[in-house]
Amino acid sequence: xxxxxxxxxxxxxxxxxxxxxxxxxxxxxxxxxxxxxxxxxxxxxxxxxxxxxxxxxxxxxxxxxxxxxxxxxxxxxxxxxxxxxxxxxxxxxxxxxxxxxxxxxxxxxxxxxxxxxxxxxxxxxxxxxxxxxxxxxxxxxxxxxxxxxxxxxxxxxxxxxxxxxxxxxxxxxxxxxxxxxxxxx
Numbered sequence: 001x002x003x004x005x006x007x008x009x010x011x012x013x014x015x016x017x018x019x020x021x022x023x024x025x026x027x028x029x030x031x032x033x034x035x036x037x038x039x040x041x042x043x044x045x046x047x048x049x050x051x052x053x054x055x056x057x058x059x060x061x062x063x064x065x066x067x068x069x070x071x072x073x074x075x076x077x078x079x080x081x082x083x084x085x086x087x088x089x090x091x092x093x094x095x096x097x098x099x100x101x102x103x104x105x106x107x108x109x110x111x112x113x114x115x116x117x118x119x120x121x122x123x124x125x126x127x128x129x130x131x132x133x134x135x136x137x138x139x140x141x142x143x144x145x146x147x148x149x150x151x152x153x154x155x156x157x158x159x160x161x162x163x164x165x166x167x168x169x170x171x172x173x174x175x176x177x178x179x180x181x182x183x184x185x
Contacts (some may be wrong), residue, residue: 005029029043040069094156118142128156132163 003014005025012025018097023029038176042064073112086113093101101112102125111130114123117139128146131140135158140146147162147170148155164170 007032041062109154109156128153128161131156131158132161133159136163143167147173 001014001016001019002011003019003022005022007029009027010025014022031176032108034050034089035048036051036053038049038054038057039045039060040047040060042058045060059068103110103112103122105124105126109127110120110124111127112123113119113130116125116130118129119125126146128148129140132146140163143166144166145164147164149160149162152160153177164171164173
């Protein structure tokens with residue numbers, strides 16, 4: 001059975017099973033049908049894009065895009081203070097990724113505590129350090145380390161935690177445990 005292509009107007013053969021749904025003679029014609037031409041808002045060059053995203057396309061290149069953004073944001077007269085307000089409005093409980101103040105960094109559990117002196121730039125502190133600080137009644141120094149006895153970094157029960165004065169003591173403990181394990185076998 002033959003049919004006429006909607007784009008190039010050429011006659012082409014179609015098998016009977018596909019006759020009702022086939023409109024184009026080739027992928028090239030089908031894709032051409034989906035494309036539209038727009039003008040770049042900065043330089044006026046043609047932009048060939050797909051219909052589905054055409055309303056979101058305003059410029060033809062990265063250079064035109066940055067010029068467009070600078071004009072757009074200048075016309076909005078946004079100040080650095082406004083950007084800070086927008087950023088602050090999306091932090092913590094107001095943010096779309098808020099998970100009740102719990103975050104995970106590898107195997108470690110982190111808790112949101114922006115007022116803690118050793119919180120990271122996002123305001124999180126490793127939970128095992130908080131548990132140890134509560135247990136001893138003071139903040140840990142930046143040199144002190146908390147070792148997980150069963151080596152499960154998410155198990156932050158106080159009975160599974162051991163406070164060590166520095167990295168050297170932590171390394172020595174691991175070496176001692178490794179040697180004890182190799183001598184045991």
